[in-house]
Amino acid sequence: MGYVVLGACLAVTALPILFFPRHLSPQPAAQRSGTDSSTKVPTKKGDEAETKVGFWCSVRSLFRNPAYVFRLVYWLLASNANLGHAMMSSKYVEVQFRTSASQASFLIGPVLMITNVLGLGVGGLALHAFRPRPRLVTLYTTLCDVLRLACLVACAFIGCEAVRLAGTVTTVAGHGSSIQLACSDSCNCTTRHFQPLCDPVNRTVFFSPCHAGCTKFSATDSGEVSFDECSCLPNLPSQLQRGQQKEQLVQADQGAPYLGLCSGDTCSNVLAFIALSSLVGFIARTTTVGHTIVGLRCVSHEEKAMALGVQEGLSSIFTYIPYPILYGAIFDSSCLVWEDKCGRPGVCWIYDADRLRYTYHGLSVAILLSAILFEVGLVYHSGRLADFYSDTTTKASQKDKLITAEAAAGDSEAVCLVDGSATERPAGCEKTEDGGGQEDEDLLNGEDHHATCGCCARDSKDQTSIC
Template identity: 25%
Template sequence: MASEEIETSKFLKDKEAGRNAPEKQKELESSDTSCGFSIFKGPTLQRFATAHMFVIMYGLAGCFLAMAFTYFTGTITTMEKRFNIPTKISGLITVGNDISTVFSSAFLSYYASRGHRPRWVALGLIIIALFCLLMLTPHFFYGAGEEALRLTEEYGLTESIDTSVNSTEKNDALCHEKNSNCVKGAEDYMPIVLFFIAQFVGGIGCSLFYAPGLSYMDDSSASSKTPAMLSLTTFLRMLGPAMGFSIVSLCLRLYIDPFKTPLITTKDPRWMGAWWLGWILITVILLIAAVFVGMFPKEMPSAKARRLKADDDEDIPLAKRSFQDMLDSLKRLARNKVYVYNMLASILYFFGYMPFWIFTPKYIEIQYRQSASTSTMATGTWALGFSAAGVLISGYVISKYKPSARAMAAWNFVVDYLTVAGILCYILVGCDESDRANSLSILPTGDSCSASCDCEYVYYSPVCSPENITYISACHAGCTEKGLDALGKTIYSGCRCMGNSPNLTSLSGLTSLASQSQIAMDGACPVDCNKQFIIFMAVMCFLKFVGATGRSSNLLLALRCVPSRDKTFSLGFSSMVYSVLTFIPSPIVFGYMLDSYCLVWGKTCSSKGNCWIYDTKSLRYTMNLVCASLIFVGSFWNIGVWYHAKDIKVFDEEETVNQTKKDEEIELKEKPKVIVQTGTLNNP
């Protein structure tokens, strides 16, 4: 009897367990499609579990991410001045995030696809917030620096400066016997190490942000809506550089120490803005964005319905993926000609266009004599506005007219040729006044008149002669005395390296200096390059617009040319390849190129510091010719993409629906004929 009760009880438990199993499975599955986490869950949040809402949030998060890296790009020249960093070292710092991408992108993107992808994206945003904090630390450790503080009124209160025009007291910036010290403290490489570590950490965050996020977005939306989704998220992401450059412009208008009063203006090449200030704001924004992105479900309800309805027998279950499966995916990608050719074309395009992504503000500063604030604002507003327009227009055209894969590939190599033509125009848009001024600036440095002066380690403090020639410093001009005119402007006198000056008695407040006839005004000689700057901006806006029109089509080809199961891995693997072959070597190569055309270095005790004056004409020709050649060669691979893209279905979902409708129409047309024929057979 007892045994019968035990068996009955067991049977009832098993039966109950059988009843509860589907309910538990249903509950488990529903948790994968519900928004929020921990106590932040409920029907209120669930209504946001849509593909459109994720696209908006993912696009805004991408905007903030792009804002962070754009802020770094816009502050490069200021950091070079502050920490005496050559451009080739800046390029090396820049590739830190790409080096980490090499080691993390393929593996993280593959294994992130098996988990909660929105939370992987959120983790990436948190890591990028850590990158921002690390970029901020050198300022708190080292402060504004003596080179910047000595150009403030507060520094003058502690270091008494005799402003009398008759003063004969020697100054470090003036010509005197060789007994001065070199620039100390500049040989500290710790700021460079901190910047590199920050970039390395940021690369890991980018790996977790892009590949899982793009594949999640593509899986969550119907393929017919993917172009519009990509355009929207790309548009939102492109607001990031505009916002980043705007923040840079505002921060660089403030002096590096906002609590002190500078003696120079933003037009002075020695001006250092508050490069560190924007990192605080960006860190907070990224952390907030991470919370919102992490609330999205593991899988969208609509995407899950499509997945369950579709036949996925050939796909490998996410939970059972292994390293061997990843190798199999890699073999499939290697045999995919469209994927390989598109990657080769992108490698050469990215390599050639990289200096314009990283060094555009610097290029504008040195070529057209614009301030750091103006350069970053122009790059981040006008140019990126045209980029955003290009993305939106291309997304609308693709969504409305649904071009074939071949048409998209054809447009990609048209974009390449237009880009080559625009870059060649950059060579012609030079400022002759700036070229001439830079070449004249170095002529007096080797003159025997300043050979007895101790100018080797003098700070870069340009002065302008009456002949409109800029000297590196008053020391290099052979000046022996310093004073002020009636307007409070600094005047250097006794400048024996200058020619005879014309009619000095007409200068106000210089009657006591008129007899000396050799004077110099503080600051570089004025150069007007505004006309050439406007022409350059017009060409750059055109290139930004054209290049942006090819982004959506190129990304669609990359997503559609591979099987669904390899989508996330293909994005991660391509990111790794781009890092190894493009994003790492290109900034270093062009950084060395910029340094090779440097005319005046800020020399320090142990090594050369940052560059102050470039051979702008030679640099303009060399850099633009190299960039145009690389992109031109890459265009031939896009022709290969066009040839092999004939079988790719970009809008396969709509084509299937249309084909089904056609089959139904044919069936309805043929059905009456069959009935008549059957009736004839049955009733002879």
């Protein structure tokens, strides 16, 4: 059902795209002869070979660009850390802080979504308002990643005490787990169903009443369960109180064993963890806009499409495939007791909380630290980036407009562009010795002299000539 809802939402948001113009930028300029070279389609094998050569030349040019290479490697590594950590955050909260799956999603989901949106907005507005230099943008990104590292290290020390499980756990590859207890070996207990029983005296948890050696029990309408002949609990009272749900922790009554995890194992550190995780998400999102602009400005205009294509292609191989495997392996390796489902492993019932906490955050720290090393290289080369907040194709676009208008008028000396519209050339404009208009050169070069002839208007926003 979720796919249907998401599909409907995507369809609705895609409707405005139907109203976009066929071309988002002006058509390539027609040649003075009236032909359009952009519509030329290769018809010979020689043209196809030339296209292939051009493709590989573009790829080679990209990988000879140190700024692009450093940013690309940083992007691949950081994406693994960001996506993997975010993907398993809900499961981590459920396991580490012993909440239900719905509670974990409710706690971590909305908070991270709000902080991520705020971080993205703050980062974009700050970039628009202050317009820092490229090197300052990359330095800020590096500083934010260092702060994220510190937050992740701090998160590794926020958790709960591990469950003290009674017995020795044995897990065979490809099979479920088994728990050996000398006092209940004759019961042939399995790990098919998890029904923990707490012994508050020894502060240990039995996987089920069967593992505690209980051979008889009876239940009443009020929810009370009576256990008899429990070999692992010699001083067992006559009745044990059942919890309303499996996840609910039942308070012990005068030291009597009870169903559920031990009440002393409750943990209130979840709010501190969520607050720190939200800070990590906010810091990361403030760098998104600036880092995206760096990725677009570190290559030439002709190579932008190729640069984005290479980035997405490599991300599909080195990001979207590895991170689910890596973080999934972290959780699998931290499992203590697997469900024995007819000789095959099922779900994981109990995790080693300490090991999971250190490996989960440790993997993110290691990947992000490696990414920062490449980001330092990007900081070094970012000082060479030019036209960080403008498009270098503006002058070329104005030149294309002039050529197109002159070709349509049939007279290159009778046309002038004002705000993109063809108008009659003012008589006061000087001409060069070869008969061409001096204002043409001023127009193409964006000089102020052309504005004195009336052929250009000044743009109040970026203080450049608009023709």
